[in-house]
Amino acid sequence: MYRWEIAAGAAIGGLLFLYMQGVDILPVIMAMALISAIVYFASAHTGGKSFAAVSGKNVEQAQISFDDIGGQEVAKKELCEALEFIKDIERVKALGIRPLKGILLSGPPGTGKTLLAKAAARYTNSAFVAASGSEFVEMYVGVGAQRVRHLFKQARDLAAKQGKDSAVVFIDEIEVIGGKRGQNSSNLEYDQTLNELLVQMDGMSEGDKIRVLVIAATNRVDILDAALLRPGRFDRQVKVDLPDKAGRLHILELHTRNKPLAANVSLEEIAADTFGFSGAHLESVANEAAIMALREGVAAISHKHFRNAIDKVIMGEKLDRMPSAAEKKRIAIHEAGHAIVSEFVKPGSVASVNVGARGNALGYVRQTQEEDFYLYTIDYIKGRIAVALGGAVAEEIAYGNRSTGAANDFQQATALAKQIIYNGMSDLGIVSPEDVPKELLHKELTAILRDVEAGVRAILTEQFAILEKIVAVLIEQETISGNEFREMLQAAKAA
Numbered sequence: 001m002y003r004w005e006i007a008a009g010a011a012i013g014g015l016l017f018l019y020m021q022g023v024d025i026l027p028v029i030m031a032m033a034l035i036s037a038i039v040y041f042a043s044a045h046t047g048g049k050s051f052a053a054v055s056g057k058n059v060e061q062a063q064i065s066f067d068d069i070g071g072q073e074v075a076k077k078e079l080c081e082a083l084e085f086i087k088d089i090e091r092v093k094a095l096g097i098r099p100l101k102g103i104l105l106s107g108p109p110g111t112g113k114t115l116l117a118k119a120a121a122r123y124t125n126s127a128f129v130a131a132s133g134s135e136f137v138e139m140y141v142g143v144g145a146q147r148v149r150h151l152f153k154q155a156r157d158l159a160a161k162q163g164k165d166s167a168v169v170f171i172d173e174i175e176v177i178g179g180k181r182g183q184n185s186s187n188l189e190y191d192q193t194l195n196e197l198l199v200q201m202d203g204m205s206e207g208d209k210i211r212v213l214v215i216a217a218t219n220r221v222d223i224l225d226a227a228l229l230r231p232g233r234f235d236r237q238v239k240v241d242l243p244d245k246a247g248r249l250h251i252l253e254l255h256t257r258n259k260p261l262a263a264n265v266s267l268e269e270i271a272a273d274t275f276g277f278s279g280a281h282l283e284s285v286a287n288e289a290a291i292m293a294l295r296e297g298v299a300a301i302s303h304k305h306f307r308n309a310i311d312k313v314i315m316g317e318k319l320d321r322m323p324s325a326a327e328k329k330r331i332a333i334h335e336a337g338h339a340i341v342s343e344f345v346k347p348g349s350v351a352s353v354n355v356g357a358r359g360n361a362l363g364y365v366r367q368t369q370e371e372d373f374y375l376y377t378i379d380y381i382k383g384r385i386a387v388a389l390g391g392a393v394a395e396e397i398a399y400g401n402r403s404t405g406a407a408n409d410f411q412q413a414t415a416l417a418k419q420i421i422y423n424g425m426s427d428l429g430i431v432s433p434e435d436v437p438k439e440l441l442h443k444e445l446t447a448i449l450r451d452v453e454a455g456v457r458a459i460l461t462e463q464f465a466i467l468e469k470i471v472a473v474l475i476e477q478e479t480i481s482g483n484e485f486r487e488m489l490q491a492a493k494a495a
Contacts, residue, residue, distance in 0.1 A: 066119045069112055070254045071247025071279055075240045079103065079116060082236045086124045086166055086213055100235045101201050102214040104174075104228075106221045107240035110280030113217035114172060116240065120215060121168040127159035128168050133176030136193050144177065144193030152200050156210040166211040174216035180225045194225060201233050242278055245271050251279050255286040262302040270306050273351050273368045277313075285309045307352060307481070311366060315358035323362060330395060331355050332474040334405055335363040336467045337394025337460055338387055339485060342367060344459050345383035350482045355474050362405065368482070378425040381416050385452045388413040393456045397464060417448045466492040 011032065018025050066076050085092050085099045092099060103120075105113040114130070121128035131151055136144040155167035171177075177193045204212050216234065218224065228234055243251060249271040256267065274282060288309035293301045323331065332355050339353045342365065355363040367387075392406035418441075424430040426444050460467065470488060473480060480488075 064115060064119055065122055066116075068254065069115050069119060069279075070250035071243030072112055072116065072240060073247070075105075075107075075112075075116065075238050076119075078236070078238050079105075079120060080123065082238075083120055083124050083213075086126070086211060089211070099211065100213065101204050101232065102216065102234035102236075104221070104234040104237045105215065105217045105240050106219065106237060108219055108242060108278060110278035111240045111242060112279045113240050114170070116238075117168065117170040117215045117217065120213075121170075124166055124168065124213070125164060126166040126168045126213070127155060127162050127164050128170065129155040129158060130170040130172065133171060133173035133178070136177050145196035148193060148196040148200060152212060155212055159210045165209070166213065169212055169214045171214065171216045173218065174228075175218045175220040175223055178216070178218075178224045178228050180223060181227075194228075198227055198233065242276060243282075245275075248274055248277060248282060251282045252286065255283050256301075259286065259290055260300045262300040264303045265301065265306065266303065269303075270310070273307075273310055273366075275368070281313055284313050288312050311352070311354065311358065311364075314366070315361055315364060317358065323357070327362075328355060328475060329471065330399070330403060331363040331405065332471040333394050333398050333467065334391035334403075335365055336470045336474065337390040337392075338365040339390075339470070340394075340463050340467055340489075341390035341456055341459055342387045343486065343489060344463075345386055348482075348486070350485050352482055353470070353474060353480045353485055354478065356478045376419070378420055381420055381425075382448075382452050385413045385416045385449065386456050388416070389449070389453050389456050390460065393453060394460050394467060397457070397460055413449060413452075414445060417445050420448055421445070 066080065069076065082100055082103050085097060089099070105116060107113060117130070118128060120126075129151065131147075136147050151169060155169045159165065159167040177197065179194075181191045181194060201214060214234075217240075221229075221237070229237070249267055252267045252271055270285070274285065277285070285306065286309075289301050289305040292305040292308055335353050335355055339350050342349050349367050351366040351368040353365050358364070365387075388409045391409055392402050395402050395406070420426050421428060421431060421436070421441065421444055422433050426448065428436070428440070428444055466489060469492060470480070470485070473488070
């Protein structure tokens, strides 16, 4: 502090002396101001900024364990195996194993990559320092590389302060600085930052007093530079994927353990209803359900709250937009058409039918499935096409025409029909998506869609009396649960 004051005083004295000598000091003042600004911003973005996710004294309270992470059993097992190289260093040395320097976590957003990195730090009793890839890049050349050096230094200093012999450096969004070099020819700052990261990782060795493990997260492995992925840097790639049904159930149990649940809540049913949800989505479902219970002033969260929370997470908040009576009836006919076809294609697949506006949808049918599917047959795909076309066909039967409300349904049906063609399940046999002529593609798409549409029309024509009864209930109460919907179908069949 005193050195800065002395330097500032000397500079002012020098300027006054030059001014007394008749020298024009304005250019000098401007140059000094520019240099001071550059030094200030560079120091503010490097040495003055802490990358640590938490302070040293609170690091233990902030970290979580692997037991607190659900739905990622495979990823946890693979990560723990890699972490043993740091945890049991003596045994590793005895076997002559080179410790891993880096672990890359890849997968969709919200699947728990950051949580896994924090749990890894606790598992190995390491200090934990975190940064995002976007924090390393600035307009000033060399700032990113300086930040990388500061990050590794901070990790070692934090470990020494806490009396630990290892540290975990977590870099989220590593694709920002780890993209293939040469892509940004106009700004070599990206390349310099990546080069510094590679140098830091190359400089790590098993003889270091503080062993450092780099864990990075990305959902774009395809754009990372090959030098990052070679052995000796990121030796292991751990896939952190969307959870399956058992994983979703585990995540829901974790996020509801501090919440009072009513007796009618079935977490297994909620897990089945949330196919394709990430851990972050499921946490949001549990939280939104609790908020809805708070609004109603009830002491426990019921199944109704969870059902509405799922709808909100998928579709957004319910809107105040009120269509006219004629529009609402058309919407109800459209959604009832989707639901009836869905039940005929796969019994028990309808979770709820709604005609209340949410997000960009005026109405919607939420479907569920008891099992997670990863391979699809032609019958399954045609069934999904039939459900997509059900709304428009129901409108046509009732009114003799269609509306613009089926635009997204047609896009979905066309995309599914293309899956049939490109996977060699159509009359065209095995084809190349790039080489098939557009005329031939259009002809086959039309044939598939018309064939499915004919089946949908036959179903809805036969069940139109039931559809009208469902429409009347939808107009009155806006929402029908899946069980209520199936009871109405059974009652109509029995009559």
